[in-house]
Amino acid sequence: MTHKHIMPFGLLAKIWLVLLALTGVTVGVASFDFGYLNVLVAMSVASAKALLVVLFFMHLKYENRVLGAFLILVFVILAIFIGFTFFDVAWRPEAGA
């Protein structure tokens, strides 16, 4: 016997439309030059889209909290891997780094 929480078609459609809109936003913003901020804005919009996909399309909003905690842990670990590597790369002496 499986627990059934059925996602209404209407809700899924709304999420889809928001995702399309955010795609439009991210393309639009990229036409302007904000320097380093461009990457930050692009990643923020991408993260927002990802969150919607994960919470609604992947149903995580309605799942066990432990699962969500583990997902956050995975991203923390990945952030550590990338971030700590920057301790090396960002502080190399200049020439030919």
Place this chain on the structure above:
Amino acid sequence: MHEPHKDYLGDKFGMWLFLFTEILLFGGLFLLYAIYLHRYPAEFHQGGLELSRLFGAANTVVLITSSFTVALAISALQQGRRGLCQGLLAATIVLAGVFMVNKYFEWSAKIAHGIYPGSPELAQSGGTNIYFGLYYLMTGAHGLHVVIGAAVLAFCMLRIGQGRVTAEDFGLLENGGLYWHLVDLVWIFLFPLFYLIS
């Protein structure tokens, strides 16, 4: 042989754990991207100009829509609407095909312009070489997962057709859908990093 009891939540949990491994697998490539973006900001911006935003945005819309159709398919099956479910799954697979066709056009165009791993054109600038090397590597790895995901969904269609995945027993489809959403998620990050970085 004694059959162990089915564990719907356990199966779902296991699938999520597998997705975690895919996140770390792609994560290694994102690590390389992050470091090299930091090292070659100009060449990465330049490289981004050479990619077609139209194709990239179109592919993003295609994948987002395919995630939508797969989510609809699961809901449809849970409501007992088997025919609608199969139709939506077929649409998802078609969208996957569209994505791959677009990718084929993009890659052929680049290769025709002399941009491919080891080409003399790329040898001229280290940063540009790395940018396009990562482009082929990451979109290639992603494309492989698109194909695998489509195969998984096709298998789900088979099982639904056989009556082995039903409105009461739909774990396989849900988990197949989870895999498909991961494919969408990776692209949601790849798209801005390669196409919008200029």
Place this chain on the structure above:
Amino acid sequence: MPSPGETVPFLDPLPGRSGITSWIFSTDHKRIGMLYLWCILAMFAVGVVIGVLMRLELIAPGRTIMGAQAYNAMFTLHGVVMVFLFVIPGIPAAFGNILLPLQIGAEDVSFPRLNIFSWWLYLTGAALAVTSLFTGGGPPDTGWTFYVPFSERTTTNVSLAVVAVFILGFSSILTGLNFITTIHRLRAPKMSWGKLPLFVWSLYATAWIQLLATPVLGVTVALVFIERLLGIGLFDPAKGGDPLLYQHLFWIYSHPAVYIMIVPAMGVISEVIPAFARKSIFGYKAIAVSSLAIAFAGSLVWAHHMFTSGMSDTAVLVFSFLTFVVAIPSAVKVFNWVATLYKGSIHLEPPLLFALGFIFLFSVGGLTGLVLGSAGTDIHVHDTYFVVAHFHYVIFGGTGFGLFAAMHFWFPKIFGRMYDRKLANASWYLLVGGFNMLYFPMFLIGLMGMPRRYYDYLPMYQTGHMISTAGSWVLVAGLVTMFWGLSKCLYGPRTVGANPWGAATLEWTLPSPPPHLTFLDPPDEVPSPYSYAGVKRDA
């Protein structure tokens, strides 16, 4: 009327199902664990033989029994076999598979078919690794670490070897996935997290490392393969790449990997010590939490393998500091084990002997890790025999002895027969003596500057090398004696009862050997795993 599956020992054939296919396609966790056990012991033997040959070569400077290229291939193979085919699968795949469901009162793991598939992946990886020795340009000579640029350029068969490593990685990932799900979903109803045996806690922490770190190894070796094929240049400075990024990616897996190696062995020790001190484990919560702490902290320190690589001073300082942090949870375990022994009723049986050996040898290895973790002293000893001694003390003295302890603890349960205790004890002396004779001199010649992976060396190091080689022979004598003694478990009448040691975890409530089908229904009552009041030995 119980079915045959509930009475026939799992080692014996069921009516109508016999022969090799009932083993290699089995979905029974106990049989799968045995399949892994035979394979890893075979791989251990291969690795030992290579090690003995290496030591023979190094008994004197210059050529002794092989040329330089052959020597490079030998140390590469020794590392690949020992790391990927023996220690990493090691205790979890063999004893974890057999014991995990039993200790939590479950019928099997969550995904039994995935489990046997993992074994087939292991076998495939092993077969491909062996094939790489005899095909392409011959056996890889890069060391098990496959550093670029050499791994990209060497004409030896690195390409096939890294495919093997990729597949072996998947075997490890899927085992981790299976164990995490099993522990979350299939515990007996009354078995709360606070009543889990510490061996299960250790398997849980290890499984998370297997799950999250191994994919990074996968992508790294895939990149080596792709670079060899396409020459993109991601790690090639001439093409804009950075070779240090390979090292970062490699060690992001390979440092957590050493915790995959040691944490299950620590779990074994946490089972053995209380049972043979007849006293509840001191600091259960601290030991359980420390397993998780080691898993997490161990993911933060990888670049301590790279202090001399040319990375930034900032990174050197950060990673050196974090390395000291990760030593703390390991130390917590050692203190708690010793505290458990204090005022216990000590039964100096072979499992406890090997556990004590573990504590001593692992502590020596762990303390020398502090010398390596301090960036300043590491500059002097990096890539010397000091490092070789360090990791053999922690991995062989640690995980190796943990495995020996596991065998002496659980073989009577698995086979239903007791081994020769006199041989076990004798082997222990040979093993500890031989081990120290083999590896301790390496600390000294390392401090004197003897580089690792060197085929030839200056005369000043010869005395140390000679003692070390002689030690390898004593060690091998110990191994032969130990396995000879254990082989008594393989034949004769099965006279061992359910609980020969008087231990308190669930596997000791089952017959020895357990039947094919165990815990079809989970147990109603779940014992406190380290409470020995009223628990009787049933030899």
